[in-house]
Amino acid sequence: MNAEIRPIRTPAEQGLSGELKALSRAGGPRIVALRTAAAQAFNDNGLPHRRVEEWKYTDLRTLMREALPLATPAAVAQVEAHQGLLLDTGARRIVVANGAVVPELSDLADLEPGLSILTLAQALAGAGETLARLGTLEPGRYDAALALNTALATDGVVIEVGEGAQIARPVHVAHVVSGHRPAASFARSLVVVGAGAHFTYAESFEGPAGLGYQVNSATEFVVGDEAHLDVVRLQEDSASALHLSTLLFEIGRAAKVHAFSFGIGAGVARTTLYANLAGEDSQVGFNGASLLKGRQHADATLFLDHQVPGCESRELFKTVLDDSARGVFQGKIVVRQAAQKTDGRMMSRALVLGDDAEMDNKPELEIFADDVQCGHGATCGAIDDDLLFYLRARGISLKDAQSLLVQAFVGEAIETVEHDGLREALVARAEAWLAARG
Amino acid sequence: MALLDIDNLHARIGGDHGKEILKGLSLTVNPGEVHAIMGPNGSGKSTLSYILAGKDDYEVTDGAVTFDGENLLDMEIDERAAKGVFLAFQYPIEVPGVATMTFLRAALNAQRKKRGEAEVSTPDFLRLVKERAGHLGINQDMLRRGVNVGFSGGEKKRAEILQMAILQPKLCILDETDSGLDIDALKVVSEGVNALRSPDRAMIVITHYQRLLNHIVPDFVHVMNKGRIVRSGGKELALELEANGYAEYQQDAA
Numbered sequence: 001m002n003a004e005i006r007p008i009r010t011p012a013e014q015g016l017s018g019e020l021k022a023l024s025r026a027g028g029p030r031i032v033a034l035r036t037a038a039a040q041a042f043n044d045n046g047l048p049h050r051r052v053e054e055w056k057y058t059d060l061r062t063l064m065r066e067a068l069p070l071a072t073p074a075a076v077a078q079v080e081a082h083q084g085l086l087l088d089t090g091a092r093r094i095v096v097a098n099g100a101v102v103p104e105l106s107d108l109a110d111l112e113p114g115l116s117i118l119t120l121a122q123a124l125a126g127a128g129e130t131l132a133r134l135g136t137l138e139p140g141r142y143d144a145a146l147a148l149n150t151a152l153a154t155d156g157v158v159i160e161v162g163e164g165a166q167i168a169r170p171v172h173v174a175h176v177v178s179g180h181r182p183a184a185s186f187a188r189s190l191v192v193v194g195a196g197a198h199f200t201y202a203e204s205f206e207g208p209a210g211l212g213y214q215v216n217s218a219t220e221f222v223v224g225d226e227a228h229l230d231v232v233r234l235q236e237d238s239a240s241a242l243h244l245s246t247l248l249f250e251i252g253r254a255a256k257v258h259a260f261s262f263g264i265g266a267g268v269a270r271t272t273l274y275a276n277l278a279g280e281d282s283q284v285g286f287n288g289a290s291l292l293k294g295r296q297h298a299d300a301t302l303f304l305d306h307q308v309p310g311c312e313s314r315e316l317f318k319t320v321l322d323d324s325a326r327g328v329f330q331g332k333i334v335v336r337q338a339a340q341k342t343d344g345r346m347m348s349r350a351l352v353l354g355d356d357a358e359m360d361n362k363p364e365l366e367i368f369a370d371d372v373q374c375g376h377g378a379t380c381g382a383i384d385d386d387l388l389f390y391l392r393a394r395g396i397s398l399k400d401a402q403s404l405l406v407q408a409f410v411g412e413a414i415e416t417v418e419h420d421g422l423r424e425a426l427v428a429r430a431e432a433w434l435a436a437r438g
Numbered sequence: 439m440a441l442l443d444i445d446n447l448h449a450r451i452g453g454d455h456g457k458e459i460l461k462g463l464s465l466t467v468n469p470g471e472v473h474a475i476m477g478p479n480g481s482g483k484s485t486l487s488y489i490l491a492g493k494d495d496y497e498v499t500d501g502a503v504t505f506d507g508e509n510l511l512d513m514e515i516d517e518r519a520a521k522g523v524f525l526a527f528q529y530p531i532e533v534p535g536v537a538t539m540t541f542l543r544a545a546l547n548a549q550r551k552k553r554g555e556a557e558v559s560t561p562d563f564l565r566l567v568k569e570r571a572g573h574l575g576i577n578q579d580m581l582r583r584g585v586n587v588g589f590s591g592g593e594k595k596r597a598e599i600l601q602m603a604i605l606q607p608k609l610c611i612l613d614e615t616d617s618g619l620d621i622d623a624l625k626v627v628s629e630g631v632n633a634l635r636s637p638d639r640a641m642i643v644i645t646h647y648q649r650l651l652n653h654i655v656p657d658f659v660h661v662m663n664k665g666r667i668v669r670s671g672g673k674e675l676a677l678e679l680e681a682n683g684y685a686e687y688q689q690d691a692a
Binding site: 391411 | 527
């Protein structure tokens with residue numbers, strides 16, 4: 001006889017359950033039902049801990065000590081003063097502060113033909129067709145971060161790119177936390193890219209240094225047949241903050257999708273990416289880089305589901321660990337029985353600079369088809385002494401030689417970003433991180 | 439004043455129980471001179487070049503090295519380079535992700551900065567590289583690629599000589615620069631080296647074979663064996679070695 005063992009709920013779980021008692025009613029019965037189900041799932045399962053395989057190296061029950069009050073709207077002037085990331089990339093900028101779109105700071109005028117941008121709050125109040133896509137990419141498993149987001153997010157950005165539209169100018173959603181008291185912000189966004197369209201989406205995260213806030217962001221991407229989507233992400237939250245983000249992709253036939261996540265900030269960061277390759281002959285590249293120092297903890301987790309034949313997937317993650325930072329990479333590629341001729345390759349490389357740093361790499365392949373090419377690799381090491389000697393023998397100081405080599409190391413992943421302005425901005429952020437290194 | 443003065447140098451590979459490789463080596467090099475060091479495998483030729491450049495895999499246990507009047511062994515690796523020591527590597531290292539142009543510029547400016555000189559301007563730098571690279575048959579594509587990445591053996595050696603031509607060191611140490619070169623590449627590399635010969639600059643050319651010394655004609659030839667210089671002479675000594683081999687020196691020292 002099995003008795004249900006119910007663990008003692010932590011203060012954070014109790015606090016969150018309290019927040020979940022009064023859910024928003026916006027968005028119609030389907031959305032309300034999604035929120036209710038997500039809240040119920042959280043109440044049943046709570047925060048994940050190290051015995052939950054997907055969170056083995058990021059024990060959220062321990063790392064999230066308390067539930068913070070929900071963030072309140074920020075003063076526009078304060079947000080303006082706080083924002084600093086990706087300001088000069090040429091992208092169309094939309095500011096989401098403390099989880100709510102700030103129209104005064106967002107460039108929503110003169111949208112290109114074929115491009116539609118609404119706030120999530122607007123979309124929930126209306127009855128647009130796009131809204132029918134929201135929440136449709138939920139993975140078939142419990143994910144605490146996503147469940148909390150589904151239940152509690154009331155604003156974000158809803159972007160629709162019409163069939164065949166070629167939108168050259170990227171749309172950049174800047175998530176800014178503003179305020180003096182630690183609070184929790186939730187934002188949910190949806191990006192629908194029509195068949196044959198071309199679109200670049202960027203998102204960034206930042207907040208006041210030293211403030212121990214919490215950010216939970218989720219973005220769903222629905223990518224049509226033969227569409228081309230580039231996603232560029234930069235996370236520079238406060239080193240005291242907890243950052244949770246979820247990316248969900250549903251990808252059609254013969255599409256091209258590239259995503260790059262650059263993680264520099266947050267005390268604890270976890271980014272989970274779910275991608276369903278649901279149409280044949282698509283090409284996807286999910287890349288990332290993290291620059292970590294002090295006691296930062298950053299986790300990049302990836303679930304890639306090859307459901308149909310003939311798709312190609314590439315993952316390249318680079319992690320630089322200074323001091324006693326900890327990096328986690330978990331990548332799981334599932335190749336269904338139908339997904340013949342799948343070509344999948346996953347690589348995680350870590351460069352360890354600090355004596356007490358730690359990297360946990362967990363690549364997994366689950367292959368049910370018999371005619372596929374799949375591979376994965378993981379490396380972890382210090383800077384090569386021979387390389388350092390070579391650079392120093394040409395007159396370059398030890399610190400500059402290390403910087404050049406670290407830059408080259410993460411550069412391989414950053415170089416995969418297609419948009420010039422965004423790529424250059426990311427390179428500059430890497431340079432700034434290296435320059436700040438003592 | 440001698441540019442380089444090596445006096446009774448003893449060195450071993452790292453660690454307390456490391457093998458002693460240099461066992462009392464002495465050598466004086468004056469500005470303008472080209473010295474060839476020849477000798478069998480394992481005689482300590484490459485070790486000598488690494489110790490002069492500052493590689494910390496080795497430990498100097500006795501003796502002194504004076505460069506331009508200063509104690510070379512007290513200097514950091516990059517400090518030695520800024521003072522004018524240049525080692526052309528036997529096996530140049532590949533540096534993926536660092537473009538050759540970026541690398542050359544970082545090296546040149548780092549050295550200039552250490553010497554209290556102004557950084558070189560972008561147009562001046564580009565002009566300098568273009569001119570020097572052209573002489574060595576190094577094209578723009580190679581300059582854009584990662585340092586030595588995807589270069590053939592000959593291209594790597596030419597790239598080393600290009601670095602030397604741009605950094606303009608006082609002392610060039612060429613460690614088996616001829617290894618892996620065909621006769622045409624050997625000619626290009628030698629011409630590049632000869633173009634850098636000057637009354638202010640000295641060279642130490644380390645090689646197994648006399649072949650290279652037909653192109654880079656030395657003022658002095660030294661035979662090294664078991665961590666010491668066992669014989670010194672003029673350029674004719676290289677021809678003698680080519681004819682008779684190193685057997686007699688190896689027996690003498692045994």
